[in-house]
Amino acid sequence: MSGRLPFFRRRRDEELREEVEGHLAEAVRERRERGESAAEAEAAARRELGNALLVREVTRDAWGWAWLEELGQDAAYALRVLRRNPGFSAVAVLTLALGIGANVAIFDVVHAVLLRPLPLPDDERLVIVGPEWRGGVGSVAPADFLDLRAQNRVFAGMTAVCAIAVNLREGEQPERLQGVVVTPSFFDVMGVRPRLGRGFRPDEQGAGRDHVVVISDALWRARLGASPDVLGRRLLLNEEPYTVVGVAPPGFRFPEEAELWLPPRFAVPHRVGEPKDPSQNRGSHYFDTYARLKPGVSYREAQADVSVIMARIAQADHDADARGGALVRNLREHLVGESRRSLLVMLGVVALVLLVACANVASLLLARGAARQRELALRTALGASRGRVVRLVLTESLVLGLLGGALGVAIAGAGAPLLVRLVPASAQNLVRLQLDPVVLLFALAVALATAVVFGLSPALVAVAGRGSAALHDAARSSTAGRSRRGFQRALVTAETALALMLLAGAGLLVKSFVRMRSVDPGFRPASVVSMSVNLPLPAYVESARRIAYARDALAGIERVPGVAAAALVTRVPLRPGSSSRGVTVEGRSYTPQQPGEKVIPNYVAVSPGYFRTLGITLLAGREFTADDGAERPQVVIVSAAAAETFWPGESPLGRRLSFSDGIREVVGVVADVRTTSLAQRPLPLLYAPYAQDPWPFMSFVARTVPSPESVSGELRRVIRAVDKALPVTGVRTLEQVVTESLAPRQFQAGLTSAFAALALVLAMMGIYGVMSYAVAQRTREIGIRAALGAEPGRLFREVVSEGLRVVGLGALVGLAGAYVARSALSSMLFEVSPFDPVTFALVLLLLVAVALVACLVPARRAMRVDPVVALRTE
Amino acid sequence: MAKPAAYRNRIEVLQGTLDLLLLQTLQWGPRHGYGITRAIQAGSGERLKVDTGSLYPALHRLERQRFIQAEWKTSENKQRVRVYRLTAKGKRQLLAARSWWDELTGAIGGVLSLQPERGEP
Numbered sequence: 001m002s003g004r005l006p007f008f009r010r011r012r013d014e015e016l017r018e019e020v021e022g023h024l025a026e027a028v029r030e031r032r033e034r035g036e037s038a039a040e041a042e043a044a045a046r047r048e049l050g051n052a053l054l055v056r057e058v059t060r061d062a063w064g065w066a067w068l069e070e071l072g073q074d075a076a077y078a079l080r081v082l083r084r085n086p087g088f089s090a091v092a093v094l095t096l097a098l099g100i101g102a103n104v105a106i107f108d109v110v111h112a113v114l115l116r117p118l119p120l121p122d123d124e125r126l127v128i129v130g131p132e133w134r135g136g137v138g139s140v141a142p143a144d145f146l147d148l149r150a151q152n153r154v155f156a157g158m159t160a161v162c163a164i165a166v167n168l169r170e171g172e173q174p175e176r177l178q179g180v181v182v183t184p185s186f187f188d189v190m191g192v193r194p195r196l197g198r199g200f201r202p203d204e205q206g207a208g209r210d211h212v213v214v215i216s217d218a219l220w221r222a223r224l225g226a227s228p229d230v231l232g233r234r235l236l237l238n239e240e241p242y243t244v245v246g247v248a249p250p251g252f253r254f255p256e257e258a259e260l261w262l263p264p265r266f267a268v269p270h271r272v273g274e275p276k277d278p279s280q281n282r283g284s285h286y287f288d289t290y291a292r293l294k295p296g297v298s299y300r301e302a303q304a305d306v307s308v309i310m311a312r313i314a315q316a317d318h319d320a321d322a323r324g325g326a327l328v329r330n331l332r333e334h335l336v337g338e339s340r341r342s343l344l345v346m347l348g349v350v351a352l353v354l355l356v357a358c359a360n361v362a363s364l365l366l367a368r369g370a371a372r373q374r375e376l377a378l379r380t381a382l383g384a385s386r387g388r389v390v391r392l393v394l395t396e397s398l399v400l401g402l403l404g405g406a407l408g409v410a411i412a413g414a415g416a417p418l419l420v421r422l423v424p425a426s427a428q429n430l431v432r433l434q435l436d437p438v439v440l441l442f443a444l445a446v447a448l449a450t451a452v453v454f455g456l457s458p459a460l461v462a463v464a465g466r467g468s469a470a471l472h473d474a475a476r477s478s479t480a481g482r483s484r485r486g487f488q489r490a491l492v493t494a495e496t497a498l499a500l501m502l503l504a505g506a507g508l509l510v511k512s513f514v515r516m517r518s519v520d521p522g523f524r525p526a527s528v529v530s531m532s533v534n535l536p537l538p539a540y541v542e543s544a545r546r547i548a549y550a551r552d553a554l555a556g557i558e559r560v561p562g563v564a565a566a567a568l569v570t571r572v573p574l575r576p577g578s579s580s581r582g583v584t585v586e587g588r589s590y591t592p593q594q595p596g597e598k599v600i601p602n603y604v605a606v607s608p609g610y611f612r613t614l615g616i617t618l619l620a621g622r623e624f625t626a627d628d629g630a631e632r633p634q635v636v637i638v639s640a641a642a643a644e645t646f647w648p649g650e651s652p653l654g655r656r657l658s659f660s661d662g663i664r665e666v667v668g669v670v671a672d673v674r675t676t677s678l679a680q681r682p683l684p685l686l687y688a689p690y691a692q693d694p695w696p697f698m699s700f701v702a703r704t705v706p707s708p709e710s711v712s713g714e715l716r717r718v719i720r721a722v723d724k725a726l727p728v729t730g731v732r733t734l735e736q737v738v739t740e741s742l743a744p745r746q747f748q749a750g751l752t753s754a755f756a757a758l759a760l761v762l763a764m765m766g767i768y769g770v771m772s773y774a775v776a777q778r779t780r781e782i783g784i785r786a787a788l789g790a791e792p793g794r795l796f797r798e799v800v801s802e803g804l805r806v807v808g809l810g811a812l813v814g815l816a817g818a819y820v821a822r823s824a825l826s827s828m829l830f831e832v833s834p835f836d837p838v839t840f841a842l843v844l845l846l847l848v849a850v851a852l853v854a855c856l857v858p859a860r861r862a863m864r865v866d867p868v869v870a871l872r873t874e
Numbered sequence: 875m876a877k878p879a880a881y882r883n884r885i886e887v888l889q890g891t892l893d894l895l896l897l898q899t900l901q902w903g904p905r906h907g908y909g910i911t912r913a914i915q916a917g918s919g920e921r922l923k924v925d926t927g928s929l930y931p932a933l934h935r936l937e938r939q940r941f942i943q944a945e946w947k948t949s950e951n952k953q954r955v956r957v958y959r960l961t962a963k964g965k966r967q968l969l970a971a972r973s974w975w976d977e978l979t980g981a982i983g984g985v986l987s988l989q990p991e992r993g994e995p
Contacts, residue, residue, distance in 0.1 A: 018956075019955070022956065025951060025953045027908055030912070063938070
């Protein structure tokens with residue numbers, strides 16, 4: 001008994017024991033002195049003393065902190081019991097650790113993404129403003145931004161941002177960095193103070209004043225050696241000197257993965273025919289607009305105010321591109337909103353895994369409880385209250401739960417960073433994963449709740465079989481044993497049901513992924529490599545220079561041995577981002593599908609060989625040729641979807657499309673290409689000849705005869721040779737591009753499968769456990785039947801069919817569960833019904849196969865029961 | 875609750891008075907637990923019975939409150955016993971408890987000896 005006490009109380013308890021023994025001895029002595037016999041004296045003294053254990057227990061209560069004392073005792077005892085059964089303990093703790101770890105890891109991400117504010121002060125009032133655009137908030141043109149800023153009455157501050165690539169030259173090797181053009185109030189609106197120096201001054205924009213830059217903490221450390229006198233230093237950006245005026249605080253890389261923040265001037269893409277002064281530009285929507293709400297202004301009020309201004313702009317400017325309704329959204333919601341659903345589904349998935357783990361550990365505890373039934377019965381007989389025994393058993397569960405929780409937190413700490421891939425790439429750098437107090441508190445709560453869930457049924461069963469009956473026939477086929485088996489069976493049924501749901505979910509996600517991978521993207525990605533170049537503006541402000549650069553680079557590429565075809569495009573399909581232009585269909589008032597919403601088609605500029613290089617089918621008309629130069633008639637090629645949208649049922653050839661910078665004639669129709677995602681139906685897509693619309697950035701694509709990897713080094717070299725100052729980046733085969741575009745889905749499907757596999761293994765262990773226990777319990781019965789001549793095969797079949805009955809019931813419950821949960825998953829599926837019969841059939845088959853394997857060993861054991869041994873052991 | 879006949883003329887020590895009895899018993903000199911039980915039994919003409927399950931918690935509580943002190947001694951029986959002694963603080967507590975007891979018994983006695991008064995009908 002004293003061994004269970006914490007060491008500092010052990011001595012005192014030892015003394016108490018001695019004191020009570022002394023009491024008894026004195027009583028016996030006195031009685032003997034009065035002439036009683038030794039036996040009489042002893043018996044009478046003991047009777048007088050009463051229950052020595054009880055005396056000690058109530059005396060210890062007088063020491064204070066009795067409950068804590070008992071908890072400590074129970075915990076220490078539980079630890080000893082666990083140490084005595086290392087196999088059981090390891091399996092239970094590991095099972096719990098995996099279940100709890102998965103939950104903590106996912107919660108960590110959910111907490112960082114959905115619950116914790118962005119690392120920006122008062123982020124509830126930070127909003128993104130813009131036209132409604134494909135279900136989200138779109139970008140605005142510079143002139144529209146100026147109008148919004150001047151006319152609104154709801155924002156304390158507004159800033160416009162536009163991500164651009166910037167070439168930094170330090171020494172010979174140029175480097176391409178992610179830059180962001182921001183209006184001067186950017187840092188004020190974000191509420192971020194640079195760690196060194198300052199943000200931009202209001203007058204730091206426009207010609208002559210805009211050569212200042214704020215750099216990220218990471219860049220400051222990596223390229224400038226974290227030098228404290230960096231302020232005032234010159235950096236060569238796009239071949240022009242810029243003065244460093246500030247260093248952003250550590251970790252601040254917003255928006256995108258910004259390394260540099262620059263005043264607006266770069267933002268102007270300098271497209272042919274565009275107004276030279278950006279404040280007149282209403283045709284190119286390239287600014288994301290962030291704003292901070294004035295105190296007391298609601299989102300609805302802000303949205304109403306912005307809508308009025310946007311409607312006024314649309315009315316005044318008849319040539320303006322289509323503008324839908326205006327939206328004002330919380331910035332965080334805008335950035336991470338789309339991951340909410342998948343994160344919550346994942347949270348549901350891991351919760352199911354944890355339930356399976358709980359059921360499994362409960363089942364383990366029950367099976368082991370058979371061996372402990374005697375011990376617990378003995379304790380009850382010796383006067384331990386029933387509450388005390390329940391507490392003892394629950395304490396063991398708590399100890400198990402806390403051990404599992406601690407290990408689970410370690411697993412989560414290691415695993416959570418991998419789960420950031422559940423968040424959209426653009427928001428990933430805003431996600432700060434840390435096992436902060438909230439997450440740790442969650443872990444503790446999960447561990448405790450888990451312990452109660454899996455510990456309660458064993459505890460109740462422990463006291464169900466009571467008194468002397470349990471002493472006699474504990475661990476045999478008593479009523480308590482039968483109720484325990486019933487419990488166990490219910491647990492395994494639940495486990496099987498949960499495992500089925502998880503397997504079905506994983507199967508559906510995997511099938512969606514496979515479906516999506518087999519979608520025809522509209523181009524042939526095999527053997528095509530792409531790499532991109534960004535033309536810095538001051539040097540390449542003239543269209544002629546860009547066209548010349550593109551021509552020289554393409555000529556170099558075509559000379560490389562192994563290159564079968566080469567071309568350039570302003571944006572490679574399925575790469576992140578989008579480019580689109582407003583268009584008016586000439587001679588026809590185009591009817592919007594929904595009021596206030598026109599179709600804004602995707603738009604790219606390509607060189608003549610593009611369709612051939614990517615294997616995009618020409619459906620009608622002609623491809624671009626070298627003749628479609630800057631001075632020639634403006635032409636355009638439309639995708640099948642564009643043709644169907646603008647001229648349903650008619651031939652688009654010879655039709656005219658009017659852009660903000662001129663009218664183009666349709667000379668060809670090509671097959672649809674999936675540009676945003678394989679999951680998305682192809683949107684209208686317009687192609688212009690690069691020579692007629694030379695954007696200052698491009699990707700080269702080359703179809704090679706040997707593998708693209710073997711040629712890409714040489715391709716890079718010849719492109720670099722055209723202009724040594726320009727870095728060549730983003731070298732990827734188009735197969736890689738396709739794979740990357742599927743990565744989030746693949747990850748999600750893979751993760752769910754991993755969790756489902758875990759649940760399946762746990763369920764298998766559960767089935768094995770309950771069947772082994774059933775066989776062990778019935779050893780005697782089986783022995784008798786074997787002695788009476790029952791066939792071993794029959795006994796084998798009996799055990800297997802009993803196992804399968806449990807599994808079958810679980811599967812039915814699981815099917816019902818899948819039906820209830822169907823809506824949670826359906827939005828994440830692609831061309832797969834949430835009740836896909838093939839998936840469910842396969843999952844059921846898998847489950848049955850696993851159940852059979854799990855039953856095999858116990859069934860063989862039943863078959864080999866030796867009647868003589870079985871009967872003798874009883 | 876019905877009690878076995880043998881216990882009938884024994885009185886269970888009232889809760890709250892046990893502390894007083896223990897302190898009072900120790901005023902006559904240090905004693906061990908069993909010795910205290912015997913002293914109370916003998917002093918009450920075998921009418922008061924102190925249950926072991928009440929005795930030791932009370933002793934340990936009084937010890938924690940510093941009213942008594944304990945030390946290990948060896949009895950005539952060569953048995954190691956824990957012997958309790960009254961502290962100065964305990965003596966003061968005993969005086970306070972005694973006056974409380976006197977007041978209580980006086981008050982109760984007063985109530986019990988009250989004669990019904992006859993008032994105007």
